[in-house]
Amino acid sequence: MANTKIPFIRRPVAHREEAPILEASHLSVRYNGRAALEDVSFRLVGGERIAVVGPNGAGKSTLFKVIAGVLNPSTGEVSVAGHFPGSHICIAYLPQRSQVDWTFPVTVADVVMMGRTGRVGLLRRPGRADWEYVRQCLAVVGMSNLADQQIAELSGGQQQRMFIARALAQEAELMLMDEPLAGLDIPAQEDIFRILDELQPRGVTVMVATHDLNLASEQFDRVMLLNNRLLGIGHPDDVFTPERLLQAYGSHLRLVQTDDGVMVLSDTCCGGDE
């Protein structure tokens, strides 16, 4: 993590209404000479939900960290609602579940309250209004009854929903979810999508990194295919073409011609990105 950026206190800035919620232009990130991202440019519409699809090491986590303003790009720039991402506290990064220390001695409500740390301010303790806010966030994700549970006791789906509640407590307008669906069973995945559906009318923009091509094409109107370079962005039918998929996954993918079109068999699997 040579160029991890840890910013000093900055006052949150007002959003420029006319600016897109997220605009990336010619982003490149290099680690020790190897390119994790190469000349990536795109823009998102406020309130949309987009899947970021690509194999392991495609740069999905790197892209999210640059958007969140915790990693500086080697070249290019990101603008969130018209400003440098490091000036916002409304960008939530939801970590991969495997990256979290689940034995940490905190309850679900404690973790959700962490999202409000920036709003509460230095040298102050969360007040009654903050705890009420946390309670409401937990209600949105259907976890009111688990507020006092130790985090080690949660199921995978509950862990993920807790992080969504934390992003809500942060009053996030841009949510970056890193592999939220990996390792979850179908009902747990459906719970997550039901919650994301409820967020859409609130104008929350959501980017979801995933390996799962099927889920991406079923649940998202727009997808982004990434393998260090941006291989396509748009409707799944237009992006997931055989040529582009081969470009992204190479030999890990088998394309089988059937009567209904092309069937994709992938043997990339789970596990962490980067």
Add this chain to the structure above:
Amino acid sequence: MAGLLELVTGPLSYPFMIRGLIAVVMVGIVCATVGTYMVLRGMAFFGDALAHAILPGVALGYLVSGGARVAVFWWALGTAVLTAIGIGAISKGAQVKEDTAIGIIFAGMFALGIALISTMRSYAVDLAHFLFGDVLGVSQGDLWLTGILGGVVVLTVLAFYKEFLVLSFDPILAATLRLPSTVLHYLLLVLIALAIVVSLQTVGVALMVAMLVTPAATAYLLTQRLPVMMALAACIGAFSGVVGLYLSFYVSVASGAAIVLVCTALFLLALLFAPRRGVVGRWLQRVTVGKD
């Protein structure tokens, strides 16, 4: 009953015992408070290294001032803060891995300290005091210094409680909330350095890491809430100090060693019998689940 009371009150007729007891209680609380974050962030090795690395500062202060307590204290403090910041900086931009860098600095500084002390006349006695502490030699002035600086450490940890919590649990969240992560990280390193210097006379550099880490680790096994863990760690630290000091009074073993042995014994008890995380508790859970 009267005999038991006599066992407890007897040593209190000695002023040096009373001063020693006040010192170990304060040290137990201060060390356990910062130690809680050290356990959660995996900084035990850093703490051990930092404690050893202040030895040359202590020795220089001793040589320069001719053994004045307060001078030694400030020399130790200066060395500790500089070393803490130095280790913090090296582990960020180093060519070698963090624990390697810490190991090199730790051993190098420790050797320098021993070399300096070996030039003194009363080499063996002084070295033993620096390495293992001399809690019964604590003066009134030492107590004031310990109280004030220890109070600063505990209050600072409490003041930045929620920021340290976020930084320890999820550094990326701390960054996206635009918390001053770098400043907070170095602040924690400096607080650890302060806690070490405050405890120097009680347990000495060689056993310091036990005061920092063992009570907090014991508390970690016993609770699932961070505020409870911190309070419990402080109680365990202070309790171990008092029991250890009485032990050393009656059995006449070195006081620092006695205190650390009590800490360790409590940890082993918790490791075996803690309700959820203990070995026996987990075994019982497995057995009862197996029956269903």
